[in-house]
Amino acid sequence: MADFTLTGLRVVQAVVDTGSFTAAADALGYTQSAVSRQVAAMEAAAGAALFVRGARGVAPSPAGMLLARRAATALNEIDAVSTDLAGLRDHVTGRVAIAAFPSAAAVLVPRALARLGNDHPGLIVDFGEASSPTQLRQLRAHRIDVAVIGVGPDLPAYDFQGLSRDLLLDGGLLLAVPEHHRFAGRGPVPVTELRDEPWIVGKGLRDDPQFGAWPTIENPRIAYAAREWPTRLGLVAARLGIAVLPEVAAAAIPTGVRTVRVDDPAWLGRAVVAVTVRDRSPEVTATVEALRHEAARLRTAP
Numbered sequence: 001m002a003d004f005t006l007t008g009l010r011v012v013q014a015v016v017d018t019g020s021f022t023a024a025a026d027a028l029g030y031t032q033s034a035v036s037r038q039v040a041a042m043e044a045a046a047g048a049a050l051f052v053r054g055a056r057g058v059a060p061s062p063a064g065m066l067l068a069r070r071a072a073t074a075l076n077e078i079d080a081v082s083t084d085l086a087g088l089r090d091h092v093t094g095r096v097a098i099a100a101f102p103s104a105a106a107v108l109v110p111r112a113l114a115r116l117g118n119d120h121p122g123l124i125v126d127f128g129e130a131s132s133p134t135q136l137r138q139l140r141a142h143r144i145d146v147a148v149i150g151v152g153p154d155l156p157a158y159d160f161q162g163l164s165r166d167l168l169l170d171g172g173l174l175l176a177v178p179e180h181h182r183f184a185g186r187g188p189v190p191v192t193e194l195r196d197e198p199w200i201v202g203k204g205l206r207d208d209p210q211f212g213a214w215p216t217i218e219n220p221r222i223a224y225a226a227r228e229w230p231t232r233l234g235l236v237a238a239r240l241g242i243a244v245l246p247e248v249a250a251a252a253i254p255t256g257v258r259t260v261r262v263d264d265p266a267w268l269g270r271a272v273v274a275v276t277v278r279d280r281s282p283e284v285t286a287t288v289e290a291l292r293h294e295a296a297r298l299r300t301a302p
Helices: 006-018 021-028 032-046 062-089 102-106 108-119 132-140 229-237 247-252 282-300
Strands: 051-054 057-060 094-100 123-129 146-151 163-170 173-178 198-202 221-226 243-246 257-260 271-277
Touching: 006 021, 006 032, 006 057, 006 062, 021 032, 032 062, 057 062, 094 102, 094 108, 094 132, 094 282, 102 108, 102 123, 102 146, 102 229, 102 243, 102 247, 108 123, 108 282, 123 282, 132 146, 132 271, 146 282, 163 282, 173 229, 173 247, 198 229, 198 243, 221 229, 229 243, 229 257, 243 247, 247 282, 271 282
Parallel strands: 094 123, 094 146, 198 221
Antiparallel strands: 051 057, 146 271, 163 271, 173 243, 173 257
16 A cells, blocks of 8 residues: 655645645646646555546545545644744744834734744744833833834934834824725825814823824814724724824725825824844844834835
8 A cells, every 4th residue: 555645645735725736736836747646646545536526626535535634734743843843943042022002013013923933933922012102111121122112203202222223114104094085096195185184093191102183283173082093993984084094004904994195295204113222132133133024025015
């Protein structure tokens, strides 16, 4: 009786997942004839036909479904061994604590955490959300190792003495508007057109900077104030107003919301920075590098 092989099991699983030998070959980077040979070898090992050929491709037989389920379990264990061995070879291990303000925590930081998990599987990462002032207090108290904060001329002048900063993203504030709003689908909107709009703004503790109306508008008309971003964007989607949105969080907008740029020569911009102590451990260095890499991907995303 022929033996099952890892390559053969991967091929069988790919054919089950894609529904055809051709699609499985494309997914795995094999030729179609190589896929056919591997399936034939696995059918010989199983002593049964694994697929039923039809006009729309192939469907797994009962034996094929059973083998695919067992193969998934076995292949996951094999892949886990590879990950564990990579962790043993990786010198970045231990634990690191990172925090971010909520809009950076929506997209940028999760992507950086996924990258850290792939690149440094032995590293344990603790993650939390907090306002920029709270993060800086936590950093100086050694409760976190990396703070992801927002800085800009309209925000408090934070004390960075004795700390290191890495620029991640700069310049980006957008408008979040309902999908059928008159601004949706337009190019940059002149700031003068924003004056009569109802605004959805942030609400929090007194020392926590919140996103209000557009920074250079005087006496804006506030429709609603809400602490959490999902609530604010939900109010926007319900056509109850528009809101300022950091560009770093634009990929996380919900259905019914669109983003628009603003033409405002008087506004100097904001930036997202990673703040750490100056003497960085390998774990902290790896975390900052992951943030920088994912921030660069966000900058080049369409």
